[in-house]
Amino acid sequence: MDKPIQTRALQTRARLLEIGRAHFMRDGVSGLRVEQIVAEAGVAKGTFFSHFGDKEGLLTLLIGERMTAALDRIAAAAPPDAPDEFATALAPLMAEMAPDAQTFDIVLRHSGATGTDEEGPIARNFLAQVEVLTGWIARLQPDAVRADADPALLAEGVQAFMAHAMALTFCALHSATGIDARLRPFLRTWLAPLPVR
Amino acid sequence: MDKPIQTRALQTRARLLEIGRAHFMRDGVSGLRVEQIVAEAGVAKGTFFSHFGDKEGLLTLLIGERMTAALDRIAAAAPPDAPDEFATALAPLMAEMAPDAQTFDIVLRHSGATGTDEEGPIARNFLAQVEVLTGWIARLQPDAVRADADPALLAEGVQAFMAHAMALTFCALHSATGIDARLRPFLRTWLAPLPVR
DNA sequence: TAGCGAAAGTGACCACGGTCAACTTTCGGA
């Protein structure tokens, strides 16, 4: 019924992860060769794939752990007091999500775009993002953030704008302005409280 | 100075495009093999790459021409009279942009995410989308659409939500509801006119 | 029309992710 994982397998997996992490930190996504990792770990190619499914399987773990750390730090800090501060608060997370186009690509592909129960640390991170954002938003309603919409909907919208702003990073025309500067006008318009009637 | 393109090259290119289009229409992105196309066209592999750069070069042309056709049809039709009609009006375009995950992936990667001058029919389509949307929005301001924001910013925001809604299509949890149903609440909240003070 | 330079096309070759049938190791129970 249960399937006990042998320590041998855990060790192999840990070794692959560690070596993969080293390569990822040094060269990013593009400089990660399965054959290289496998050679350094002293195992056969097939072993890699039996552990991670495919190359992206490892990458999602590596990217996911960085995203998790970033989000944890953000959640532990003081929540922003106004929509304008959202972008700055989220900047460290976005830096992990989109250090380069290939990474961002993987993040998007495994995002489950806010809300699948499907596996994966990236998808889980997106769910956690919504929770954090929802908390921030609910806390600021109704004075600093519009109260005529569901906080969860607003939170998802923030994610959509984050993706938009990150994508613009890889476009020559917009890469000059910082990512939070690009995000801010959208969030301001999206979250602005309705004028008092 | 000028570089006259030989008719021979044009014919080869046209043949590759035509065969590629046939495969794309039958099997989508995933069922497109460069070697197959090249064999049917009776040319060498290198010829393909000298014409399109890489496999995605051809795919962006094929996807781009479908997106262009869809957007042209939308632009020619009557503009929507309320935010709620945006989603329905845009549905045919979104169907071309995201018939499957792989296609959507390519679209995103070549979008220039609204606003690079960089080449490519997909990036150009994104620019054209903004123009169409800006027109729609400006037309409805200030009664049916909020007037406190720049129409271009609102248009870009619509694109961000479109991407979000399309991404949700490939997520088990959300694929049940139609894409326009998913998009509508966001657009309603994003574009809703401010209450009269 | 010979011949030259550039454009177009060729195909052997490579890189690299991924597969799978066979083999080895582990471990619980008889």
Place this chain on the structure above:
DNA sequence: TCCGAAAGTTGACCGTGGTCACTTTCGCTA
């Protein structure tokens, strides 16, 4: 302590995208 089944591992093999030094074709001018 031996056995069988399942977990773990192996590495030869494959598919496919992409490269590049070389050949062929074309248009032009002397």
